[in-house]
Amino acid sequence: MATREVATRALTRNTRWVVLDLETTPSDDGEHVVSIGINQWRLDPTTEQPTPSPVEWFVDPGVPIENTRFHHITAKTLTDNRAQEFSFYINRLNDVLTARPGEKVVLVAHNARFDIGVLHLEYARAGQAFPEVALLDTWRLARWLDVPRSEERRVGKEGRSRWSPDH
Numbered sequence: 472m473a474t475r476e477v478a479t480r481a482l483t484r485n486t487r488w489v490v491l492d493l494e495t496t497p498s499d500d501g502e503h504v505v506s507i508g509i510n511q512w513r514l515d516p517t518t519e520q521p522t523p524s525p526v527e528w529f530v531d532p533g534v535p536i537e538n539t540r541f542h543h544i545t546a547k548t549l550t551d552n553r554a555q556e557f558s559f560y561i562n563r564l565n566d567v568l569t570a571r572p573g574e575k576v577v578l579v580a581h582n583a584r585f586d587i588g589v590l591h592l593e594y595a596r597a598g599q600a601f602p603e604v605a606l607l608d609t610w611r612l613a614r615w616l617d618v619p620r621s622e623e624r625r626v627g628k629e630g631r632s633r634w635s636p637d638h
Contacts, residue, residue, distance in 0.1 A: 486575045488512040489567055489604075493586045494542040496532050502589045503532035504557055505544045509567055528563070529554035558597040564590075568604050576604060583608035 494506035510525040529544070529552040539545050548554075570576040580586045583606055594601040 484514065485573055486514070486577060487570070488577050488579055488607075490579045491586060492580065493589055494544055495589055496534065496536045496538055498532070498534040498537075501592050503534050504530045504589060504593055505532050505536060505549065505554075506530060506542065507560060507564070511567065528560050530560065531556050557593045561594065561597055561599060565602060568602050577607050578604045579607045579609060581608070582610040 488511065490510040490512065492506075492508040493504055494508075495502040496505050497503075507528045507530060508525070509527075529549050531549055531554040533556060536544060536546060536549075568576060568578065578587075587601070587606065591601045
């Protein structure tokens with residue numbers, strides 16, 4: 472077995488990688504989520520191949536969308552996709568972020584400090600606490616690896632395009 476395969480197995484065995492991307496809109500009381508993109512990756516024990524399971528939830532932020540030019544999400548997008556308020560998605564999000572017996576969950580996000588901060592704020596608005604999760608920040612990883620800024624932006628875009636080609 473090649474060294475790369477051994478390393479991949481060691482890093483992924485019993486681990487579910489939850490790749491997260493939020494789209495938000497600013498407001499006087501902080502950012503509000505308008506879209507949650509998640510792609511969960513597990514190593515299939517029978518084929519030893521990763522198995523993705525992408526989802527995207529559109530969220531009614533309860534405030535006007537001020538920055539459509541960045542993410543191209545409009546009020547019509549939310550209406551067409553039957554967006555619900557953030558609290559509607561909390562149980563689903565908790566389910567995604569909670570490890571099953573014998574499993575590890577790692578949340579992966581680009582510039583995770585921002586996304587996690589917004590999630591803490593949205594959970595607080597809903598009267599709940601954001602769950603503790605292991606975190607891999609690809610922005611910080613790129614900085615640590617000294618990836619040039621032009622390539623670092625590509626890393627973030629590549630991750631997003633893998634879970635939602637229309638996003």
